[in-house]
Amino acid sequence: MSTVVQYPCSQFDYLTSGRTETESQELFEAWMAAHHPALLDMDATMPRWETASYAPFNLQQDIVIVPSCCESFWSGDWEKQTADCTVIRNAGHRDDIVQQILTARNQPAHSFDDEFVTDCYALAAARFLASQLHRQSPYRQKPDEARIKESMENALKAVKLNEPGGKQNALQGAFDEIAMSKDNYYPMQNYFIELTLAAQTTVGEPLRQLLQDSEQINLFMPSAVLETLPETHPDTFAELKSAIEKNKIRFIADDTEPQSLTLLPILDVADHILAGLSVYRELLNVSPKVYGRLNTGLTPALPQLLKLAEMTSAIHFAPLAGWKIKENEQSKIVWQGSDSTSVDALVRYPIDASKFLGFFEFADRFGLQNSQDSVQTSVFALFPGQRSGWLDILRRITRFTTALGKFVSIDEYFSNTVYSGELQRFGYEKYPVNALMEPDENPISQWNELYRKNTERLVQSSLETLLKLLKRPDSGEPLVQQFVEAIVCSGRKSAGEETVTE
Numbered sequence: 001m002s003t004v005v006q007y008p009c010s011q012f013d014y015l016t017s018g019r020t021e022t023e024s025q026e027l028f029e030a031w032m033a034a035h036h037p038a039l040l041d042m043d044a045t046m047p048r049w050e051t052a053s054y055a056p057f058n059l060q061q062d063i064v065i066v067p068s069c070c071e072s073f074w075s076g077d078w079e080k081q082t083a084d085c086t087v088i089r090n091a092g093h094r095d096d097i098v099q100q101i102l103t104a105r106n107q108p109a110h111s112f113d114d115e116f117v118t119d120c121y122a123l124a125a126a127r128f129l130a131s132q133l134h135r136q137s138p139y140r141q142k143p144d145e146a147r148i149k150e151s152m153e154n155a156l157k158a159v160k161l162n163e164p165g166g167k168q169n170a171l172q173g174a175f176d177e178i179a180m181s182k183d184n185y186y187p188m189q190n191y192f193i194e195l196t197l198a199a200q201t202t203v204g205e206p207l208r209q210l211l212q213d214s215e216q217i218n219l220f221m222p223s224a225v226l227e228t229l230p231e232t233h234p235d236t237f238a239e240l241k242s243a244i245e246k247n248k249i250r251f252i253a254d255d256t257e258p259q260s261l262t263l264l265p266i267l268d269v270a271d272h273i274l275a276g277l278s279v280y281r282e283l284l285n286v287s288p289k290v291y292g293r294l295n296t297g298l299t300p301a302l303p304q305l306l307k308l309a310e311m312t313s314a315i316h317f318a319p320l321a322g323w324k325i326k327e328n329e330q331s332k333i334v335w336q337g338s339d340s341t342s343v344d345a346l347v348r349y350p351i352d353a354s355k356f357l358g359f360f361e362f363a364d365r366f367g368l369q370n371s372q373d374s375v376q377t378s379v380f381a382l383f384p385g386q387r388s389g390w391l392d393i394l395r396r397i398t399r400f401t402t403a404l405g406k407f408v409s410i411d412e413y414f415s416n417t418v419y420s421g422e423l424q425r426f427g428y429e430k431y432p433v434n435a436l437m438e439p440d441e442n443p444i445s446q447w448n449e450l451y452r453k454n455t456e457r458l459v460q461s462s463l464e465t466l467l468k469l470l471k472r473p474d475s476g477e478p479l480v481q482q483f484v485e486a487i488v489c490s491g492r493k494s495a496g497e498e499t500v501t502e
Contacts, residue, residue: 002045003034003063006052006070013135015049016360025356026067026091028390033097034065035124037117038110041156046127046149055081063101065091094121116159119171122396123152125359126178129404132367133182143181148174172400179403190366190376190405191331191413192394195220195252195350197294197319197383203229206385208236211243218410220252220292220319223276226283237283244284250409252315253280253288260297260433265454270305277309289313290410294320296432300425303337313414316345319381324349325430331369331377332421344414344421350381353388366405375420377413378405 007015007027019027033039034047042063050056052066052073063086066074071090086104091097102108130143151174158166198207198221211217229237243249255272256279257264264272273291280286291306292315306314316335317324324347331348351358351365362378369376380391398407408416 001061001063002043003039003047003065004050004059005030005034005047005065006067006073007049008052008067008069008073010051010053012049012051012131016132016364019357019360021355021357023067023069024360026069028356028359029094030065030067030091030097031128032121032124032393033091033094033101034063035120035127036094036098036110037112037120037156037159038098038102038107039063040120040152042105046145046152047124052078057081059085061085064088065097067091112159116155116167118393118396120152122393122400123148123171123174123178125390125393126175126397126401126404129363129366130178130181132363134367136367141181143178147177151177175397175400179401182403188376189402189416190378191417192398192405192407193346193377193379193410193413194218194353194391194407195319195379195381195410197381198222198225199294199320199383200225200228202384203236204233205236206383208233208239210384211236211239211249215248216407216409217243217249218252219249220294220315222254222294223256223279224258227279230283241284244286250290250411251280251286251288252290252292252410253277253311254291254293257297258295259450260431261299261302262297262428262431262433263450264299265451266301266305267458268450268454269299269301270308273305273309273311277311290315290414293318296321296323298431300338300428300431303335303343304339304341306343307341311343313344313346316347317349319350323432325426329369329372330375330422331373331379332375332417333424334421336423336425338425342423344418346377346379346410346413348377348379350379353380353382353391354386356390358388359390374422375417 005027008023009015009017015027031047031049039047050064052070055075055077059081061084062082064082065088068090074089086101088097088100099108102110127143127148134142151170155167155170155174158164158170196207196210196217196219198219203221203225229240240249254276255261255269256275257268257272261269261272277287280288287310289310289312291302291311291313296318298316298318302314306312314335316333331346333345333347334342335345336342351362358380362380366378369378380388382388382391394405395407397404
């Protein structure tokens, strides 16, 4: 007996293509449910996928899970072939699926703890990722399903005998077998980066709770949000400082200009970058090394300015606006600016981890990038307060093995991949002018106004400097005459004259 999960297409190769969010959730829940330890304890083999397009002839007292997206394929052939099977139609959440199966098998309860159940779900995700690797490269070695089954049988025995060490060793053996198929073909390290996107509406209790619960956070927080945090959310600000002291947070800092940087004077861009860094330095006593913008507005001048501001790397996409460069085979580049100065930049656009569709997108990219990317990187994005069941399971996999991937901080990622990435330079045509990707109400006059204000600011700064020069250090009285004489004297001497005549 074994557990069979249907999928709504003719071939397994098409499983991840064109799925909706609802379909993704149904398929994900069904596949996780099939790996519940109570069901693994019944099965003679590991759970498997079967196409819903036609009924196989080898079903005998099996468990068949039919996600709702497969209902349209159900026919008389399936009714005939599953006459002696336990069939779960319109399958919903994994817990409901498992309970229906146990009830149908006259086992209304099980004794497995939540930790072990989650470990088995992690095994399900690892098996699925291994299948995607093999799909992209059919000549790659497949995991030995018999050995995985043997390891899980040993783990189940250890649980029943209350032997935690034996359970852990057996689980480790199952994950090692899955990881081996990847390591034999592509032994390079895969990197997982989780970005937390902080907005004004999510930096209250959601962010405070996240800071308490998480061991490692890559926080993408605009300086404008951070600047108001001490007054608007003092508890969150205190927790943020505590996370810094515990060394479990890394920042991605922006500039202070909400508009696109593309048409700004370069001195203005530099000022906005330094102003953004000063917010972090003054409030948190940290100097972020990674630059990024949640909305569009990058410019080819940035690599030079970032280097001058002692920022060593950048995020080369805008997650809130959905902006990115054309899909690249590489996850990381060496971004060369207009003056040939370069910084490392992450260009792999993040997957929305709050959606089940993200799991299938990740799996598809994971298999494809594995044979093409020199620094294979998967980036996930969430807002504080959002949870991702499948990302939690992915983290669980990394407890057993980092062969499939390793979660790293953004600073660690750039540090470990310092010599990787192809050199690329982008012109101004690559960067949208409008930060919100929408038509401006005053597309021409706004920049005229901006330059006018910039000129006023420079003139005011020059006059303030001149005023300081014209004041006596002890009394503060103007020394206009002496200042004029000094300027005239300097000019005459440079012209070769020996005397100064008023």
